[in-house]
Amino acid sequence: MIYFDEIDLAVKPKGAASYSGILADKCSLSISNSIQENYSIGRTGVLGTSPNGPAQASINFSYFVETASEPCFEVVRLLKNHHATKCDISFAGTTGTFYLDGYDLASAPNDTIKASANFACFDLITGKNLGKFSRHNSTINYNTSRSTANGWSTYLVETGISGHARQHPTLGLSYSFSAKHEPMYCIGKQVPSQVDFMGAKESLRTIKTELYNAHQSGISGQHANLANTGSFSGEAYFSPTLLSCSNGMSDSSLEVNLSGHIITETSIDSQVSDLVLTSISSEKYF
């Protein structure tokens, strides 16, 4: 039996020179195959089982984001630019080639920013020491950039709204990206001959103290430019917490371009002993 600090979790996107260690507090790898039971007339009980679909694996992990070293978001960035990509993931001595299913990143006031990623593997998972958990076969470095981020250093800059963040405060922000990959199987092969990137959706949910209408056209809304078009544009910046320390640290903010988002839902929530809050959801498709 080994403890969590005796294994590695590292990601290497396509084109990257080496694996990057992930500051994960939780990781789960699941390997499954589909089988079908076979029955026959004239026989009691089952004849046996046979394969009924491909073997697949999925891995998901949640982790503290290092803005200067965020390989999972690098995958998102490539997919947003329609560059089909895959990445190698090493976990507890296993390795596999994975395709991004979903990526979530959330920032709340005062809290350290965490993200979670979900990858699918259509090929086989391999391991260097079969049956034993172990570290990666070369040294993985963690937290070398010292660029964990916090709600203190998260900024949502909305197009058309100027002024200090305190004038139009954002009380919460969650970003998600989901991608659809399609494996192509052919007769005579257990694993797909190719995996195609079919499309992706980017979503943003922000919590504000003002009303943002969701109408794309028609009646005018409360919030000038945004309400009339129902669109949402801007940038979200996730900066390292230490960037404000005047220690000569270079700006390695993680920047998310939100241009072209359409507001899909606005909900106004109120409860006793709390502010009236608006939750705005917007989406963009790729």
Next chain:
Amino acid sequence: MAHIPGPLRLRRENQRFFLSSTEVRGTQSVQMSYAAPSIPLKHIGQTGVYPEIANGPYLGNFSTSTLFVNNDPYISYTGDYLANGYLHETEEGKPTSEDTIDIAFTSGVLTSYSFQCSIGAIPSISAEFAVFGNMGPLTMSNANSDRFNNEIDAQTASTSAAGNGKDFTLQIADPRSIQISMNDFETNRVNSFSVDINVARRPVYGLGDSTPIKICRDFPISVECSFQIDLDSHDMRSKTGYQYKPLRDFPCSPNLENLTLQLFDHNTDGLLQTYSFTDLLLVSQSHGANIDGNAVASLTYRALIDKKKL
């Protein structure tokens, strides 16, 4: 007697406490604490190093107790007004300045206030503040307060003008010079009383800032007035004194009272402070009898202050 080398310990005569620009005379104790929101970063693959990362809000607390001398410096902070506090270290008679600050806090909001008085004791006040600004040996650059400079200037001016800083007109109330107006019982039966005000605060934090955008007061504000009174003997045909109330009449016939509390200077009888609360609901009463003294009743009344009663 053995000679003890080394510097002298810091004592009360070399400390002066100011709330904003005003020195709080009669301060008995001051407690300031602050916590950095630090957690160890634990992750899969940890290589033996556990760096500290920031997670959570900065939390500061200030608590104090003071004798009621001249006025009540804390009651006005039950509103939305922010307070800065300064504990200076200075020689007796020397003025204070930014350089003499030993420890200070900025942007404190009062969360708890208590006024107590009993026979044989000077009325005293306890207060607690939640601190949302900074705390430490603050300067202009790190005070996190727009008012910091003005208040330090005002303190310096007043302590420079005050000569040795320890002579001031002492106006103090004692139990003899306190008047309680309440229909349920007579002032001269009260052994002790307290007024407790709890002001719930809810800081609202936004992204991009470690300081709250707004600190909301959570209404209603609860005011609890507790009295311990001697009971009159009804066998002696006395018709005065406290009569127990049937509390099960609530909510059909609630026992409501108004309270006015006046404190006078025990020397000059000049009025020092008036507290007044309306619609106090009797929420609990208890009876105590023992072989060593008089039978006493403990009564607790509560008022809820909403925005209309401010």
